[in-house]
Amino acid sequence: xxxxxxxxxxxxxxxxxxxxxxxxxxxxxxxxxxxxxxxxxxxxxxxxxxxxxxxxxxxxxxxxxxxxxxxxxxxxxxxxxxxxxxxxxxxxxxxxxxxxxxxxxxxxxxxxxxx
Numbered sequence: 001x002x003x004x005x006x007x008x009x010x011x012x013x014x015x016x017x018x019x020x021x022x023x024x025x026x027x028x029x030x031x032x033x034x035x036x037x038x039x040x041x042x043x044x045x046x047x048x049x050x051x052x053x054x055x056x057x058x059x060x061x062x063x064x065x066x067x068x069x070x071x072x073x074x075x076x077x078x079x080x081x082x083x084x085x086x087x088x089x090x091x092x093x094x095x096x097x098x099x100x101x102x103x104x105x106x107x108x109x110x111x112x113x114x115x
Contacts, residue, residue: 004046008064009053010106013039017050019105022083023068023076023112066110073098073114 010016017027017039025041025048038051070076073091077100081087088109089101098114 007049007051008108009051011053012105013050013052016105019084022080023070064108066108067113068110069113069115071115073100073112076112
C-alpha cells in the first residue's frame, strides 16, 4: 500500500503552491464540480493538493507533517537556503538515510529524504 492522495489547507494557497514548486512540483489550478478552486500536483501516481482554509476549519489543519523523497538533497537544500523556506534541520545521516527538515509558509514541517 502507498499514499495516493495528500490534501493540505492554507490561508494562502497560491503562495504555498509557489513555495512547493521550488521542490520540483508542477501545480494545476482547478476545481471539482461545485468545490473550491485549489492547486494539484501529480507525481509517481500520487496527488498532492492545496486547498484554501474555509471559515469553518481550524488552524489545526497546519499541524500535518509531510515527507518527500528528493533526487539530490544537497542541491535542493542549497537552493532552499536562498528562499523563504525555513531550514529546521540540515542534512543528517540517520538509519533511514540522508534527511533534512524544512518549514513552509504555514508552519508545517516537511521532511526531505534523499532517494
